[in-house]
Amino acid sequence: MALKTEPFVVNIGPAHPSTHGVFRMRTTLDGEVIVDMEPVFGYLHRGIEKLAEERTYTGVIPLTDRLDYLASMSNNLAYVLAVEKLAEIPVPGRAEYLRVIMAELQRIASHLIAVGAFLNDCGAFMTPILYMLREREKILDLFEMVSGQRLTYNYMRVGGVSQDVPEEFIPALGKFVKVMPGFIDEYDQLLAENEILLARAKGVGILPKELAINISASGPVLRASGVKWDIRKADPYSIYDRFEFDIPTGTVGDCYDRYRVRIQEMRQSVRILKQALEQLPQGEVRSDVPHLLRPPVGEVYGHIEAPKGELGFCLVSDNSIAPYRFHIRAPSLINLTALRDMIVGWKVADAIIIFGSIDICMGEVDR
Amino acid sequence: MRFERYGIGIAKGMALTLKHLFRRPITTQYPEERLVTSRRIRGNELVWDKEKCTGCATCAKSCPQGTIQIVTSVSAEENKYVVEKFEVDTGYCIFCGLCVEACPYEALFMGYAYERAKYRRGELILSKEGLLESDERKPSGYARPKIEVTLPRQTLLLDRDKVRK
């Protein structure tokens, strides 16, 4: 005689025990298995796109800091590149190299938190995330030396960066580049071959290649599904065509592949940093841009490879001191649309892991 | 979902954790020990120099939030503006530093201290005398290279690492 069961709806509610912000999943459970999921977000909406219409082009930069607050330098860079593309402003050489250095350091810092939070969700009782936060502290010390703050840097400006780096930055960065690969090897030793992690993350939450391309996923989520697409190589911006680096890809597209892709990307970022340090020229760091900038009338879309995916800014200008319309293509939101297909059929504990492996930041999703 | 490594993966992880048992912890016992912050720190306050300020209000125009309020009147004998009201609402400020960068006479500085919490929201609104430089309100070196070189160097966590050949 078969048991009569009926599915019931459970809120994996906005106040998460895991670390990813205010996101609500209304899941329909049948026993322990998830049969349906509906994401509800918007708890962190602050109206950034509307606020930007009332600030000058330079005054928008502190706002973009707060989008993906774990990777502020990348957000600044994307916005500033879009404005420079629209107004056709040249950037001096030293500023380009400093921008690349900051963006790659930021990529390492963001991936450290992503991997650490993923391993914490798997249940490893905070040990991996504390080790990775120690390395992130070193990067945040470097950023504090340059810009004065640890989270919202406000460092890039239209036409360069805001100030030159102090003299102790270059030796400190050289030391960081030498010790970081040793620490990445330590992370591998800690949990990369752990049998329990393999049992929990291999084959779980597979995102097939066609589905990833169809929903326009980007970043490590896309690369782990087997698609070799990185904007730094496909549509190079700034001076990325002068550096040599590989693009790590996965094969299957499960949680374990996403985790491995992020670790490999950290190694590639250290490689880019080494080359940028060697090639850094002298010069000025900011070109002469009027304070109240009035770009010509037009529309532009500027995009970069942010740590979480493709971050794009669509900017419409009508020759006034404030942007007319300012739309942000947030990578976390677009990657999140695949969540339902990845989660259905797995159990509740897997749902948390799969959600953690996409690596979203609610500041971007809700804007 | 098979055990592929015969338990060796778990053993390697545990060896690494054991190695960490013998490293010095990285905790700093605040408030007894404090780290030296960066020389360019955008601390929780603004410091104003009354002598150099001419009342041009470039800072107020460049602030994205509109937290600086300036009211000036004209003084015909000295042929300059007299600043009557210079008020900053520190509760509304986001400490981005755009005002400090914009000031053409170097009359505005970011603060160096970061422990500036107050008990009342009204105490966060600072005006002319409250903004002056004093022993507790030191300026930081953000966008002010002359002050930056006088401040002490930052403590870096990187200094504890040893570079292996």
Add this chain to the structure above:
Amino acid sequence: MTVFDPGFSPSSGYGQTLPPDWPGGFWLHWGVFVVIILVFVLAMVMGFIYLERRGIGRFQVRLGPNRVGPFGVLQPVADAIKVLLKEDIIPAKGDKWVHWLAPVVAFVPVVMLFAVVPFQDGALLADLNIGILYVVAISSISVVGIFMAGWGSNNKFSLLGAMRTVAQEVSYEIPLVLSILGVVLIAGSLSLNDIVKVQSIPFILLQPLGFLVYFIGACAEINRTPFDLLEADSEIVAGFHTEYSGMKFALFYLVEYAEALAISAIITTLFLGGWRGPVLPPFLWFLIKVVGVFFLIFWIRSTIPRVRVDQLMAFAWKCLLPLALINLLITGVEVLVLPEALPWTIIFVNLAIMAVLIALWSKFFQLGGGRVEV
């Protein structure tokens, strides 16, 4: 009509044999050891809480608690005081008596376990000649306490969590008991005191597979990582102790550490040689070994992630149970066929068999289900 005559009475000390150099009568022996056991359990549990928090802190490159008292030693006392001062919340529609009794039913068996653990030669509360059987029987009762906690909370997620825990604990009991039987076969007696007296070579060398199975099973019994689904904060429930606060929650917390202490004590007695050791007094050796086993337990906790619930059950039934059975078979064969063989031969043979078995099981067994088609 015959009166049932058990053959012993209170005046003859219930047939207990006291150690020959014991001064007083039976009741003095009983009283002294009850006091010793209670003080030991409470003091060691506090010490374990402190050790674990400092130890895990050092593993994670940070300090543990160090503000309360010199080196933070009074931290468990501060925790106890905090917990005592909290409001005791009882769910309105829950079953009041079951809710009240559950922590008691969970805590008392764990303390009663220490009645048969030898602290020194002959220094135990009751030298039962069925010592290990008593241990196994008593430790199953605290499972009932956990289920009562889940039922009395009137919370369907607590009930689900409690049922999961009951399934976990019941499944892991079987390999546990089978691995104990291996030790009993070699020692030839069920009494814990005799098992320790026989161990001129610690049984961990003679029974490596048994030790491994018992250790993993014990970690699962006491709900420790990697099997701590109930305390997991990535689950949507907080487990069977969601609805508890105040002193009842403190009792559940104590149960967790007291069970860890009990498991360490039993492992020390069965596998590591109890109180045997060269120079120091035996009681000190016992303490050192207990703390060593606990160190291993929380070292594992700080490193390894958690398993999922279906992987947990598959691990017990498909991996540990066959291994425990094969261990029992091989031990039986060795005891019968090679009773006079040199101990070193047996050690090498056992280690080799363990390595082969682990390699075989790792290669061929699949744990847990995959994705369910919806």
